[in-house]
Amino acid sequence: MLHSIDAFLAYLAEWGVQLPFDAELQRGPDAPLATSLAVQGHRIGNRFAVLPMEGWDCTADGLPTEATFARWRAFGRSGAKLLWTESAAVRKDACSSPTQLILNAHTVEAIARLRETAVAAHAQAFGRTDDLHIGLQLTHAGRLSRHRADGVRTPFIAHHHPFLDPQYGLTAQDTVASDDEIETLIDDFVASAVLAAQAGFQFVDIKSCHGYFGHEILCAKTRTGAFGGSLENRTRFIREIVQRAKARVPTLQVAVRASVFDGLPYQADESGVGQPVTYDSYPFGFGCDLHGQLDLTEPIEFVRHLYALGVHLVCLSGGSPYKNWHLQRPQLAVRAGEYLSPEEPLLGVARHIAVTAALKQACPELTVVGSGYSYLQQWLPNVARAAVRLGLVDVVGVARILLTQPTVLHQVLSN
Numbered sequence: 001m002l003h004s005i006d007a008f009l010a011y012l013a014e015w016g017v018q019l020p021f022d023a024e025l026q027r028g029p030d031a032p033l034a035t036s037l038a039v040q041g042h043r044i045g046n047r048f049a050v051l052p053m054e055g056w057d058c059t060a061d062g063l064p065t066e067a068t069f070a071r072w073r074a075f076g077r078s079g080a081k082l083l084w085t086e087s088a089a090v091r092k093d094a095c096s097s098p099t100q101l102i103l104n105a106h107t108v109e110a111i112a113r114l115r116e117t118a119v120a121a122h123a124q125a126f127g128r129t130d131d132l133h134i135g136l137q138l139t140h141a142g143r144l145s146r147h148r149a150d151g152v153r154t155p156f157i158a159h160h161h162p163f164l165d166p167q168y169g170l171t172a173q174d175t176v177a178s179d180d181e182i183e184t185l186i187d188d189f190v191a192s193a194v195l196a197a198q199a200g201f202q203f204v205d206i207k208s209c210h211g212y213f214g215h216e217i218l219c220a221k222t223r224t225g226a227f228g229g230s231l232e233n234r235t236r237f238i239r240e241i242v243q244r245a246k247a248r249v250p251t252l253q254v255a256v257r258a259s260v261f262d263g264l265p266y267q268a269d270e271s272g273v274g275q276p277v278t279y280d281s282y283p284f285g286f287g288c289d290l291h292g293q294l295d296l297t298e299p300i301e302f303v304r305h306l307y308a309l310g311v312h313l314v315c316l317s318g319g320s321p322y323k324n325w326h327l328q329r330p331q332l333a334v335r336a337g338e339y340l341s342p343e344e345p346l347l348g349v350a351r352h353i354a355v356t357a358a359l360k361q362a363c364p365e366l367t368v369v370g371s372g373y374s375y376l377q378q379w380l381p382n383v384a385r386a387a388v389r390l391g392l393v394d395v396v397g398v399a400r401i402l403l404t405q406p407t408v409l410h411q412v413l414s415n
């Protein structure tokens, strides 16, 4: 445990971790983390966001249960003024678990009540909601699809992958999603966006992160046809959804959460520690080159293009929990079956912040939400304050830390 600022800074120096850090914190409305910002006419009352965290606690037909309501209530009370809520599947076979939230005509009313629950909890805790911004993440799980009650996977893949295919029992003979199937999926995303607006959400996020379909299609360099190969083709899926959703509901803000950096897949060595699996050439990443090294050329072009299409709010993440979890979720403790972290997790936090800052710098007009801060634990306020004050990020998003400390953001802002 690193209980003093000196000990923490010495530890960072020892590991060569470069993090923004403000030793002095500040309370009150002028504190950097307490200032509001506006995105496309929407006011966000402070610089904290709750990041999406699905709980796999819905009914088989995608309706929220009391556990789902409790989670949304807690997020409403968290103190964050931006609630980037959990992934809702755009149809049943798009679910990553048989108990994921689904947005369709049957569930839209219940999902509207979920949103109202978060708003009511926020109003009760903080007295005002005019500066609360709430969006719903829309998703297709892609190769991670697992909607059936018996738990059998039903992968919907954008391209074959040398590491992931064998993990999920796929062979070269299994078919990839056709262009027509992708066009149908675009229709489904657009229909869900219309329903999300009907449910009262101010924005929808077209999920493009963590190995799910919207991310995999960005990586589909080996795919042929209209959705593969060139960056223009690989972004066609998201561009079509954005354009069509905006045309159908001009008042709905369309946002994107994307994995904008990546690397090679990792697997455990004999001592359990993650080691990269190497390939002569690795044309399967978005935000990395053919050797798996960080390369932000395409992500920079991507976010600039999104901005030109009217996507002014993005949330940036990296990697995928299914092939290199430590890139996406810096931590020391691991789940059963996972390799041990190959790096000091603070390096992973620093990578998130540096990549996010690079994209923010490349497209300063974008409102950028960062991820991966939870591992900072008690140093979250110091790093978050510095990151916002220095303009490295607009909004600090947090996920896991809220599971153990649901009101930590309010505590940071008020004390």
Ligand SMILES: Cc1cc2nc3c(=O)[nH]c(=O)nc-3n(C[C@H](O)[C@H](O)[C@H](O)COP(=O)(O)O)c2cc1C
Binding pocket: 051, 052, 053, 054, 055, 086, 087, 137, 207, 209, 210, 257, 317, 328, 329, 330, 371, 372, 373, 374, 375, 397, 398, 399, 400, 401
């Ligand atoms: C239980 C759990 C569920 C998650 N569900 C989602 C999700 O539905 N959509 C998403 O984009 N990310 C999801 N994530 C990833 C988080 O949003 C976040 O990117 C990650 O936990 C790193 O941020 P943190 O360090 O603040 O936890 C989930 C993470 C956890 C721990």
